[in-house]
C-alpha cells in the first residue's frame with residue numbers, strides 16, 4: 152500500500168531511483184564509459200527524512216544537502232546507515248563553515264582560496280582532513296561564485312599546501328538552460344580543465360572527480376565525463 156505522502160505527491164521514489172540508474176547506464180554506454188564509475192548524489196533540499204529513507208532503501212547512498220539547518224535536522228533522523236555518505240553541495244557562508252567542516256564527507260562547492268584557507272583552519276583544529284571539490288564558474292557569471300578556469304592552476308598549487316584540505320576534483324553549475332544540450336559546452340570545458348591537471352602531481356590533492364549535471368541534463372553531463380551527478384527533482388518530485 153502506498154503511503155499518504157507517495158499518493159499525495161504521486162511520486163514513487165523507488166521507481167525514480169531505478170529510472171535514474173537506468174539513465175546513468177545508458178548515457179555511460181553511449182560514450183563507452185563504465186557506469187560503475189559514476190555516482191548519483193541525491194540533492195535533498197526541502198525533502199523530508201521519510202522520503203530520504205525510501206531513497207536509501209531503493210539504493211541511494213549519497214545525500215547532498217544545500218542547507219546546513221536542514222542537514223542538521225535530517226542527519227540525526229536518518230542516523231548512521233551502512234554505506235551512507237552526506238555531501239554538502241550548496242554555497243557555504245563563512246560563519247557556517249565551523250558546523251559544516253567534518254560533518255560532510257565531501258564539500259562540492261568551495262569557491263575561493265580564502266574559503267579553502269578557512270576550511271583548513273577548522274579542519275586543523277578538529278584534527279581531520281576535509282575532502283573538497285573546487286567550484287568552477289565556467290561561464291564567468293557574475294551572480295555565481297567559483298574559480299575561473301584561468302586561475303585554477305594557481306589555486307590548486309596553493310590549496311595543495313594546506314595539509315588538512317584535500318581536493319578531489321571540480322564542480323560546476325552551468326548557466327541555466329531549459330535545453331539539456333545548452334549545458335554541454337560548459338560540461339565539456341570542465342572536463343578539459345580536469346584533464347589538464349590529471350597528470351600533474353600534487354602533495355595530497357587529486358583532480359579526478361567531475362561533479363556536474365542535474366535532473367534535466369545529467370545524461371549530457373555523463374556523456375561529457377561527469378563522475379558525480381546531483382539529482383533532486385527527478386528523484387523526489389518537483390520542489391514546492
Ligand SMILES: *Cc1c(COP(=O)(O)O)cnc(C)c1O
Pocket residue numbers: 194196217240241324364365366367381382383384385
Ligand atoms: C538542487 C540542486 C541540484 C539538483 O537540482 P534538480 O534540478 O532538482 O535535479 C543539484 N545541484 C545543486 C547545487 C542544487 O542546489
